Amino acid sequence: MNTRRPRAKRGQGEHLRTEILDAAEAILHETGSADKVSTRAVAQRVGCSSPSIYLHFPDRAQMLFAVCERQFELLASQIRVAADAEPEPVDRLRAIARTYCEFALANQEQYRTMMMDTIAGAAYEQTLEAMRTELGFDVLYETVQAGVDANVFAAVDPLRASFNLWCTVHGVVSLMIAKPSIEWGDDRALYEGAIDQSIVGLLARPSGPLTRKVEATQVAAKKVAAKKAAAKKAGAKKPGATKTAAPPTAAKTGAARTR
Amino acid sequence: MNTRRPRAKRGQGEHLRTEILDAAEAILHETGSADKVSTRAVAQRVGCSSPSIYLHFPDRAQMLFAVCERQFELLASQIRVAADAEPEPVDRLRAIARTYCEFALANQEQYRTMMMDTIAGAAYEQTLEAMRTELGFDVLYETVQAGVDANVFAAVDPLRASFNLWCTVHGVVSLMIAKPSIEWGDDRALYEGAIDQSIVGLLARPSGPLTRKVEATQVAAKKVAAKKAAAKKAGAKKPGATKTAAPPTAAKTGAARTR
DNA sequence: GTGTTGTGTTATCACCGATAACTTAGCGGT
DNA sequence: ACCGCTAAGTTATCGGTGATAACACAACAC
Numbered sequence: 001m002n003t004r005r006p007r008a009k010r011g012q013g014e015h016l017r018t019e020i021l022d023a024a025e026a027i028l029h030e031t032g033s034a035d036k037v038s039t040r041a042v043a044q045r046v047g048c049s050s051p052s053i054y055l056h057f058p059d060r061a062q063m064l065f066a067v068c069e070r071q072f073e074l075l076a077s078q079i080r081v082a083a084d085a086e087p088e089p090v091d092r093l094r095a096i097a098r099t100y101c102e103f104a105l106a107n108q109e110q111y112r113t114m115m116m117d118t119i120a121g122a123a124y125e126q127t128l129e130a131m132r133t134e135l136g137f138d139v140l141y142e143t144v145q146a147g148v149d150a151n152v153f154a155a156v157d158p159l160r161a162s163f164n165l166w167c168t169v170h171g172v173v174s175l176m177i178a179k180p181s182i183e184w185g186d187d188r189a190l191y192e193g194a195i196d197q198s199i200v201g202l203l204a205r206p207s208g209p210l211t212r213k214v215e216a217t218q219v220a221a222k223k224v225a226a227k228k229a230a231a232k233k234a235g236a237k238k239p240g241a242t243k244t245a246a247p248p249t250a251a252k253t254g255a256a257r258t259r
Numbered sequence: 260m261n262t263r264r265p266r267a268k269r270g271q272g273e274h275l276r277t278e279i280l281d282a283a284e285a286i287l288h289e290t291g292s293a294d295k296v297s298t299r300a301v302a303q304r305v306g307c308s309s310p311s312i313y314l315h316f317p318d319r320a321q322m323l324f325a326v327c328e329r330q331f332e333l334l335a336s337q338i339r340v341a342a343d344a345e346p347e348p349v350d351r352l353r354a355i356a357r358t359y360c361e362f363a364l365a366n367q368e369q370y371r372t373m374m375m376d377t378i379a380g381a382a383y384e385q386t387l388e389a390m391r392t393e394l395g396f397d398v399l400y401e402t403v404q405a406g407v408d409a410n411v412f413a414a415v416d417p418l419r420a421s422f423n424l425w426c427t428v429h430g431v432v433s434l435m436i437a438k439p440s441i442e443w444g445d446d447r448a449l450y451e452g453a454i455d456q457s458i459v460g461l462l463a464r465p466s467g468p469l470t471r472k473v474e475a476t477q478v479a480a481k482k483v484a485a486k487k488a489a490a491k492k493a494g495a496k497k498p499g500a501t502k503t504a505a506p507p508t509a510a511k512t513g514a515a516r517t518r
Numbered sequence: 519g520t521g522t523t524g525t526g527t528t529a530t531c532a533c534c535g536a537t538a539a540c541t542t543a544g545c546g547g548t
Numbered sequence: 549a550c551c552g553c554t555a556a557g558t559t560a561t562c563g564g565t566g567a568t569a570a571c572a573c574a575a576c577a578c
Contacts, residue, residue, distance in 0.1 A: 004557075007556055007557065008555090008556065008557090013555065048558090049557070049558055049559075051557085051559085052557060055556065055557075
């Protein structure tokens with residue numbers, strides 16, 4: 001209204017930008033719905049007028065993208081850390097995939113806007129290219145490659161195998177995110193099962209020269225079975241991660257809009 | 260304005276409903292973007308006023324949902340037909356998955372709104388339950404079950420295995436749909452590869468009592484490898500299926516909005 | 519004829535993203 | 549000390565959205 005926002009100093013125009021991002025992130029977190037992150041809502045929270053946002057972002061979409069990107073920057077490092085904690089390719093692969101799933105379910109709206117919405121256009125193409133490293137795909141690829149080299153995995157094309165694993169993992173979390181009203185059961189058991197099965201499919205076949213590897217296959221398979229049983233028993237969900245975005249509320253209130 | 264729409268007879272209220280659905284479907288098909296299917300646009304095309312839509316649908320979302328559901332009704336039968344054409348479990352599974360992918364890529368916007376958008380709420384929960392049959396999940400499950408019974412597949416939980424396959428397939432098509440600007444290469448090769456790898460992971464291990472099945476595994480694996488090579492060579496896309504919805508155009512023109 | 523009600527309409531609200539045109543504070547140059 | 553440029557915001561406004569309330573009227577039952 002009348003209370004003008006104190007103007008930033010000459011070089012400090014960027015400050016409002018981060019303020020906008022903070023506000024948008026807060027709204028996204030509170031409402032659990034990207035739809036609610038409107039330019040006006042953000043502006044009101046920041047304490048500026050809505051056109052001011054266009055001083056720093058060409059688009060509402062780009063603003064939202066920037067918000068999500070901030071979160072996604074953590075993903076690669078999380079994956080890297082999780083991967084480095086496991087020396088064996090199989091465990092390493094599992095750790096990578098698990099971290100990816102946990103991240104997606106802990107940041108559902110961010111994951112949705114980045115990975116399940118179009119938000120395309122020329123500006124985002126290269127950003128998505130960059131996301132290949134942000135998503136930790138490199139780590140995944142390296143791990144598969146290492147597994148193939150060590151004859152732990154079958155001699156498949158590592159790029160293709162990595163992509164397929166990515167697809168599976170994305171598939172399960174995106175379904176869970178897109179359809180929160182479905183009775184999925186234990187989230188964790190669900191994606192762990194999908195991961196396990198994908199990895200099993202990747203393991204070296206006994207056809208090769210090494211019969212010793214057959215044993216490895218068997219061991220891994222047994223491990224998988226045991227894990228499944230354990231997961232099935234544990235009815236309780238992981239404490240913090242899944243419910244951050246509160247999807248049911250979002251579904252009732254906000255999601256009736258276009259998206 | 261002044262030209263009132265000729266009112267339907269007493270019992271014929273439903274007629275406008277289908278007219279609305281037709282118009283919405285046409286707009287969806289022409290623009291390639293669900294965002295463009297606004298109540299006003301539909302109303303204008305039908306030749307009625309926009310509030311009239313609310314006579315037949317509680318929501319814009321439900322209207323869109325009804326449009327997509329009409330398309331999805333074809334999926335189950337398509338899957339059933341494709342499955343019945345293949346007697347062997349492996350081929351059957353591949354046919355099911357392939358049909359699913361082709362459907363998704365041929366009806367991208369419908370697939371997106373049904374499977375990648377929240378549009379949740381109480382009304383859709385049961386509809387999604389019904390979708391389990393609409394998606395042809397039953398056929399998939401039965402096939403996996405049959406394969407397990409015939410010892411062609413490993414003795415995994417068929418439900419879980421089916422779900423995992425569904426996840427993989429959904430993962431690959433949803434990524435392709437969500438990110439049309441990425442250079443995916445040959446669409447078909449992509450999802451065929453993912454399907455093959457998933458199926459290979461499902462095949463019976465030699466550990467079982469039947470050594471004869473090992474051979475089957477080998478044959479299938481070889482088939483997969485051959486297919487991959489062929490797919491890699493064939494730069495041209497399949498003629499009809501993939502391009503119905505014309506995703507690149509959609510990305511350029513319509514999809515710049517929020518979604 | 520006279521209600522009742524199905525089938526619509528017009529008018530309107532509260533939003534939304536985006537742009538044009540205007541303000542004003544801060545800083546460099548003279 | 550002043551002047552002007554421009555960065556950093558503003559107000560006003562446009563066209564569009566989903567949704568609702570209040571009204572109009574034709575068709576049918578009685």
